[in-house]
Amino acid sequence: MFRTLRKLRLGLLAVAALAFAAGGPSGDRVVSAQGRPDLEALNQRLLPVFELAGVVFTDADETRGRVVVGVLDRDMQGLVRATAARLGASAQDIEIIETEPIFQVATLRDSIRPVQAGYQIRFSQYVCSLGFNAIRNGVLGFVTASHCSTNQGSIDGTEYYQPLNQVEGELIGTETVDPPYVRNGKGCPKGRVCRSSDSNFVAGAGSGTFALGTIARTAAPNTGSLDVVGTFTITGEGAATSGPVNKVGRTTGWGQGNVTRTCTNTGVSGSNIVLLCQTWVENRNAVIVQGGDSGAPVFRIDGGTNVTLLGNLWGGNSSGTQFVYSPLSGIEGELGALQTQ
Amino acid sequence: MKPSGRIAAPPLFATCLVLATAAAVLLDGEHLAARQPQNATKMETHDDLLLRVERAAPGFGGMYVEKDGRLAVYLKDRAQLPAARAAIETVFGPGSIPAAGAHAVTGQYTMSELAAWTRRAGRVLSLPGVVFVDLDEARNRVAVGVEDDSRRQPVQRMLASLDIPRAAVVVETTDPIEPVKRHAR
Numbered sequence: 124m125f126r127t128l129r130k131l132r133l134g135l136l137a138v139a140a141l142a143f144a145a146g147g148p149s150g151d152r153v154v155s156a157q158g159r160p161d162l163e164a165l166n167q168r169l170l171p172v173f174e175l176a177g178v179v180f181t182d183a184d185e186t187r188g189r190v191v192v193g194v195l196d197r198d199m200q201g202l203v204r205a206t207a208a209r210l211g212a213s214a215q216d217i218e219i220i221e222t223e224p225i226f227q228v229a230t231l232r233d234s235i236r237p238v239q240a241g242y243q244i245r246f247s248q249y250v251c252s253l254g255f256n257a258i259r260n261g262v263l264g265f266v267t268a269s270h271c272s273t274n275q276g277s278i279d280g281t282e283y284y285q286p287l288n289q290v291e292g293e294l295i296g297t298e299t300v301d302p303p304y305v306r307n308g309k310g311c312p313k314g315r316v317c318r319s320s321d322s323n324f325v326a327g328a329g330s331g332t333f334a335l336g337t338i339a340r341t342a343a344p345n346t347g348s349l350d351v352v353g354t355f356t357i358t359g360e361g362a363a364t365s366g367p368v369n370k371v372g373r374t375t376g377w378g379q380g381n382v383t384r385t386c387t388n389t390g391v392s393g394s395n396i397v398l399l400c401q402t403w404v405e406n407r408n409a410v411i412v413q414g415g416d417s418g419a420p421v422f423r424i425d426g427g428t429n430v431t432l433l434g435n436l437w438g439g440n441s442s443g444t445q446f447v448y449s450p451l452s453g454i455e456g457e458l459g460a461l462q463t464q
Numbered sequence: 465m466k467p468s469g470r471i472a473a474p475p476l477f478a479t480c481l482v483l484a485t486a487a488a489v490l491l492d493g494e495h496l497a498a499r500q501p502q503n504a505t506k507m508e509t510h511d512d513l514l515l516r517v518e519r520a521a522p523g524f525g526g527m528y529v530e531k532d533g534r535l536a537v538y539l540k541d542r543a544q545l546p547a548a549r550a551a552i553e554t555v556f557g558p559g560s561i562p563a564a565g566a567h568a569v570t571g572q573y574t575m576s577e578l579a580a581w582t583r584r585a586g587r588v589l590s591l592p593g594v595v596f597v598d599l600d601e602a603r604n605r606v607a608v609g610v611e612d613d614s615r616r617q618p619v620q621r622m623l624a625s626l627d628i629p630r631a632a633v634v635v636e637t638t639d640p641i642e643p644v645k646r647h648a649r
Contacts, residue, residue: 249645270643287648310583312590321643364510365529374646384607386509387598390589392611392640397589400509403596415646440639447641452509 159188165216166190172206175199179222189215193222230349231339231373234286237332238265238295239354240420241339241371245284245293247273252372252419253285254322254435255357256333257461263333264296264326266454266461267418268437272323276304276316283325294329302457304396310388315397319453321417321437324461336464338420339371340428344379345409355422357464360451361431368404368423370436370446372416380406380446389447391438400453402434405445412439412446421448432463511579511599513555518575520551525571525578526601527552533564538571538604571604573632581628582606588619595638609638 166183169190173181179193190212192203200219207217229235231252232243240255244267251271257264272281281298284290301323304316311317327333338355341348355371362385369379384403391398404411404421417437422430434454439446455461508516518524523540530536537548545568553560582599585606589597593615600607606628608619616635623633 245648248648250648251645268643268645271645310586312587314590362510374644384596384598384600386511387596388586388589389596389641390594392595392642394643397586412644413646414644417644437643438641439644440641442639445639445641446644450509 159185162188162190165212168210169207169212169217171210172203175202175206178203179225184218187218189218192217192219194219195221195224197221229351231341231351231371231376232286232349233351234293235339235351237334238285238327239334239337239339240265241373243286243373243415244271244295244418245287245289246271246281250287250373250415251417252374252415252436254418255338255420255432255463256335257324257463258335259300259324259459259461262299262326263335264299264324265333266322266324266435266458268435269301269318269321269323270437271418272298272301274301276301276318281325282328291329296325296327296329298323299326300324300458310399312397315390315395317397317399318457319399320434320449320457321391321398322435322449322454322458324458335462338422338430341371341377344369344377345406345411347376347410349373349376353428355424355428355430357422357432358425358429359431360463361423361433362450362452363402363423363433366423368402368421368433369430370404370411370416370419370421370448372412372419372436374413374415375410375443378406378409378411378416378446380404380409380411380444383445385450389438398437398447398449400450401447402450403445403447407444410443412436412443416446511575511582511601514575514601515579516555517548517551520554521548523571523574524548524551525574525604528602529562533562535562535564535566536569537566538601539568540571540574542568542570544568573604575599575601578604578606578632581632584626585623585628585633587626588622591615591618591622594619595640600634603634606633608633608635610635611640612637 162183166181169181172178177195177199182191184191203219235242240253242253243250244253251267254266257266269275273279278301283296284293285295304318306316308317336357339351340353340355341350342352363382364385365382367379367381371377383405386400387403389398389401419436421433421436424430434448434450436446436448521544523544525538527535527537539548549566578599585597588594593611595609598607619635
């Protein structure tokens with residue numbers, strides 16, 4: 124929240140600065156601006172102009188010796204001036220400029236409806252990332268990591284909240300599919316339990332509405348930024364064998380690295396689980412995964428913001444330079460066919 | 465399998481990771497896979513595709529992209545390169561050979577041999593401290609990752625008991641892979 128407010132404040136300052144630059148202060152104005160001790164009081168008196176829809180900001184502009192009022196549309200000028208006059212301001216006291224609206228900056232840990240891939244989700248006492256929205260057997264919901272459920276590998280009715288609070292208003296779904304990890308299956312080493320994906324399916328519920336085919340997007344990869352600036356659009360499903368791939372998760376945001384191993388049987392540290400045929404991704408120069416990124420969507424960028432969905436992230440090394448994800452082939456092999464766009 | 469070089473042998477790999485991965489986009493396996501039907505349960509793995517190449521080009525043992533952008537193709541008989549090129553284009557799609565071209569590298573093992581040994585070597589994952597088992601087609605080897613050097617010996621012993629040629633396996637140390645959920649508070 125503090126971060127958001129700070130950004131908002133900075134945004135307002137930036138707008139004010141731009142407004143100043145656009146106006147091109149004249150020497151006369153600067154001279155006349157000096158010595159107006161009443162300017163801030165006037166600004167305060169004009170606060171009711173915010174009751175007019177479309178007023179973006181007011182600023183006691185010392186350099187101009189006026190209160191600058193930012194509006195979305197110049198056509199509002201008459202209305203603003205009339206209101207200002209009613210509040211005791213003369214025509215010379217205010218200057219009206221057109222400006223763009225200021226939005227609060229949303230992050231991957233904020234609430235989002237319809238629910239999008241890459242955002243923070245909460246279950247029990249843990250947070251993870253939403254993998255991707257999907258329709259399974261006619262049921263709309265989403266996929267995340269199997270270990271992001273109360274009992275990994277069993278259907279236990281784990282409830283998911285977005286973004287954080289375990290209250291009815293934030294409930295978005297309940298786990299309905301989480302196949303067991305099996306012993307003695309094909310390719311599973313003795314004494315271990317195996318699956319081909321660390322994934323489950325959560326049926327949408329409560330306040331959850333789901334945008335199929337969208338993944339939250341931050342401004343650039345490997346910056347650690349969690350500020351959402353738009354979306355990626357899933358235009359296909361596929362498998363990566365090489366080259367750069369991406370993920371968006373609630374802890375490290377948009378991370379990008381290169382595929383270093385495919386179809387690799389991977390032992391999960393601290394458990395007796397082996398995940399079969401997983402894909403490894405590495406970036407030696409950036410932290411691309413940390414705790415809380417589990418479940419995150421993994422995708423390849425095809426052009427612009429169009430992407431091919433590849434799977435969901437579940438693990439990484441402790442330094443955060445490598446992540447491992449379950450390819451879609453393994454996910455759909457275990458959860459069943461999924462419509463993702 | 466390992467499509468790009470994070471590894472020491474052949475030595476060229478260690479230095480060509482960035483170029484190799486960038487150039488590997490040309491090696492259009494991923495794009496081919498993307499064109500497959502949405503029913504992903506029927507998707508072939510990259511290993512499956514490489515085995516298909518071997519069926520058309522006997523002696524094929526994997527491939528990788530060199531620092532100079534050329535595709536290096538492991539073959540027991542280097543004279544099989546034209547057949548391998550054709551097979552790669554058939555399986556991975558037109559344009560899958562980089563513009564810089566392809567050349568043959570003498571391989572010691574075929575894909576099918578490596579695939580069989582990789583399946584068998586999977587049993588070492590029952591040993592503590594083993595992180596992965598991978599058919600590493602960029603090295604023409606089976607790769608086994610262990611958390612630290614103390615794990616090598618038990619791994620080597622088990623591999624020997626599984627009748628896998630020692631020279632066909634590369635054992636390397638790597639970071640353990642942990643699930644990445646986080647406590648909410």
